[in-house]
Amino acid sequence: MNYCKIGDSPKVTYQFSDREPIIYQSNVAPIEVFTGTAPPEGTTTNYNPQGYQISFLSPQSFSGRFTQIVLDYKTRVGNIGTFFEPQTGLFVKFIACDATTFGTIEITCSGQITIDNNIHCPVAALGDKCQIIISNGGQQLFQAKGKCPVSFTVSCGNCPEGQCECHSDSYPGYCCLDCGAVASNIRTITNELKEKNGR
Structure with a gap:
């Protein structure tokens, strides 16, 4: 607002x-x-308290495709493979639905990460x-x-909402009055003057 x-x-x-x-x-x-x-400390701009599903190809997954509902995920590039045959790959870490920090496990990603915002955690993160x-x-x-x-x-x-700022000779040079009370007093005085002038 x-x-x-x-x-x-x-x-x-x-x-x-x-x-x-x-x-x-x-x-x-x-x-x-x-x-x-x-959001919890250390989260990324990917964080969503309702959660969402990520999916990508991974040789670590039994089916070849890794799918998980998460609150947040982050990636890093690093070397995979053996010492003699290093290859550059992408690693993914995530915050699971029932967690508040990134897990220690990194999943090797060998394909594009797909996000499904229609799938959420069973209960939103609190x-x-x-x-x-x-x-x-x-x-x-x-x-x-x-x-x-x-x-x-x-x-x-200088005054809070609903209060009027008025000049004052004392420090700090103004005072704050309740606008509603001032308006009510003005109406009362106006009505009294009308009654006196009408007599």
Whole structure:
């Protein structure tokens, strides 16, 4: 969701369940704020908490084709074969549905990796950490992770949302008043003046 407009200095106050509130001040606006479950440490851009199926040809597989439902996978290029006949090959590591880290086993890949996003893990991965991401125009400005849940508020000026900024002679040069209360008081005074002027 977008917050503030060009020229504002957005201030995001966020809090994870195990921490005190923290303030992030952005020098650009508008900003987008996203929250949700954080992926485990060390995952790649391939990570999906619902999981998906990967499939590829592999001499290590009994059927010749390796198929696995995973949360994430990564590849590396390395030498395979014997010491006397080394060949360059692709190795695949993955995070299984019931795991939170990459396994120690690497599978030799001798064909293109096919992904099927229609097949998922029986139960979506549940992380114990949440994250907040603040961005501007799709470019990430800030990210933090902590214990779920995470909550946040955004103010576009010096005062929080729902409060009006008014000039003040004392430090810091302004004060924040509840907009709804100010509007209600103005309506009350206006009605009183109408009654007095009508008499």
